[in-house]
Amino acid sequence: MVQAYNFLASWQLFPEKGTYELGDRPRSGIYKIEAIENERLLAISMNWVTLENHAFESHYTILPDAQEHHFDNPEVAETIKATFIDGITFETVFYRDHQQVLYILHEIMPNGYLRVTQQGITPQLKPYTNIEFYHKQMSVLPYSASVSGAVIKPTEEGVIRHKALTAMEEQTNMQLEQIRKQIELLALQAQEIQKRKELSLLIYGAKLNFTPVIGQTYYVYEKADGSHLLSLVSPKEWGGGAGPYKRFVAMVKLLADHTWMEMQ
Structure with a gap:
């Protein structure tokens, strides 16, 4: 699945960069995209923590062949269609009664970030748009469930593990940022020499x-x-x-x- 190559990673949320017309702004989150079943399918999983420290998770799979396929949770949608527009853009559309109920656009930005745009309809039948930005990260949270099913609140152990992983991410990212600044300083010194x-x-x-x-x-x-x-x-x-x-x-x-x- 050549076109999916740029997306296959675990992505860490920039909560301060996103815009949310539906739902609460998360405090942290992980968006994971991986190839499964001999790279025919893409598995998309999401894990996030609210500002109140409630942890949630969801996942679903897509077959990116630009054809409609049965979706396994009729409460969300009856069918789903995923299409790669090019190597840095793909879209997923959810349908119910042959009507679009949710549209998700994934884009790799020039700076390497992943932008995820969700457009749907609120329970009050009003359109909404949520936009999130992610950057690639090394660690992966040990969660998986389904956006195609009900949102699941994990056990206290899962919340504790997520908090520990979040603290680890913050510390290692801070250390990496310090090293990056040192490298930039050394590069400037080398240029001056x-x-x-x-x-x-x-x-x-x-x-x-x-x-x-x-x-x-x-x-x-x-x-x-x-x-x-x-x-x-x-x-x-x-x-x-x-x-x-x-x-x-x-x-x-x-x-x-x-x-x-x-x-x-």
Whole structure:
């Protein structure tokens, strides 16, 4: 099931990013999509915890062949049809009496997040739209049940396990975020060193009529023939221009490690 590849994962809910016109905003949740029965079917399971710490779970299966199939809970729908629009989008439609009662659109966003849009009808026969955002995560909650059946409230043990897993997710995500920031800082430092190296190579290839002093500020000019020159004379002293040279390149300072840094 090539088109399903991007969706096969456990996804962790961003509760603060979603919009809910029906139902309460959850505090946390897991959305899992996996292939079963020789990858013919997709199993979709959902686990979430409300702000009051009530844990719920549901699941259903789909055959994404763009055909209507019998649905096993007539209280929700009689038939279901799932269609892959492309490798990053698929939709599921639930029908009762040949009328659409629920539409779910799954989309992989450019940033890698999963957006799930649900459109249906409230018990008061008013249309609603719920939109949720998820990101891929490593751990999987040990729940499974059915959205095609009644919502199930688990045992106290299940709630305790979910709270522990949620705390673990928060801690590991915080640690991973710290590591990510450290990596970004190291990347910035590496870019700065690379920039100083390139500037140093240019200067050491330039014409030097004196011995540079560590900590002193100098000025780099490009000559008409494309070569470079290190000078003590600033553009201001040339009247704001490059003087006899083609152009002013940079104001630089020699550091203690004998690399050159561009001054702003």
